[in-house]
């Protein structure tokens with residue numbers, strides 16, 4: 447039997463944190479990897495993410511804090527808390543956490559180890575901001591995600607679906623992209639062939655297959671049976687980017703699952719190639735949103751009744767799932783396990 451060890455519950459690396467529609471100006475509390483964060487509006491449509499626990503005596507800056515010129519004024523004793531690295535040893539400050547805003551979707555990269563123990567400073571290149579988590583200039587646990595997202599954003603528009611709360615561990619949601627047999631049984635794909643999978647050092651885990659499918663109804667010309675390329679890349683235990691169809695031409699789906707006390711919140715984002723004649727029509731976007739919701743509902747019956755305490759007996763067809771679990775194990779667990787919202 448194959449190795450079936452599973453991933454740490456909270457991991458370093460990228461998370462799909464939220465979308466701008468869910469953020470309030472000027473401060474929104476966020477809980478990522480058990481770490482209390484806050485998104486602070488920059489006033490130009492952007493956001494930056496910081497730890498939200500006041501270093502003085504632990505109040506949440508995200509609940510009642512106000513943004514001033516000197517940082518955030520704590521709601522408990524009124525100290526001005528500097529945002530990000532601060533050279534004045536007499537001032538309190540909170541660490542900035544690297545984040546990436548792609549369209550309306552906000553990603554955050556959490557470091558493993560001790561909270562706030564991050565090196566480097568200031569704005570990073572290529573749109574990622576924060577205080578680094580860099581070793582020799584390489585962002586730890588980026589796994590190529592930042593470059594992939596920036597390339598995607600240069601040619602595609604992102605359409606987030608409404609978030610769904612599901613009573614399942616977030617890693618299981620992402621693992622599904624590597625569970626090729628379930629696409630036939632749960633999602634009624636006629637055939638899955640040409641399977642290939644693997645890991646790259648400091649890169650994503652990937653899984654490739656050919657799906658035999660019916661063309662979607664909105665494409666016109668009557669239903670046809672076609673071979674559709676399926677290519678999934680997990681960039682962290684809880685973020686997977688899936689291409690359906692030829693690279694750069696077909697549809698790309700970003701799925702992020704973030705742990706909550708109840709299970710996880712799943713956010714699916716459809717990325718559609720920007721056409722010269724303008725953005726995708728509402729009908730297409732709605733069809734893709736409905737399709738994503740239906741796919742998650744199909745999975746939910748399995749997830750919500752899955753015995754995650756039993757010892758799985760995987761066979762060779764589960765090899766991509768095992769690769770995904772190995773990939774998850776290569777991330778660092780985060781040390782914070784309090785759930786603060």
Ligand code: FES
Pocket residue numbers: 500501502503504505520521522523524525
């Ligand atoms: S807890 Fe923030 S100023 Fe005291």
Ligand SMILES: [Fe+2]
Pocket residue numbers: 622628632633741745
């Ligand atoms: Fe699924």
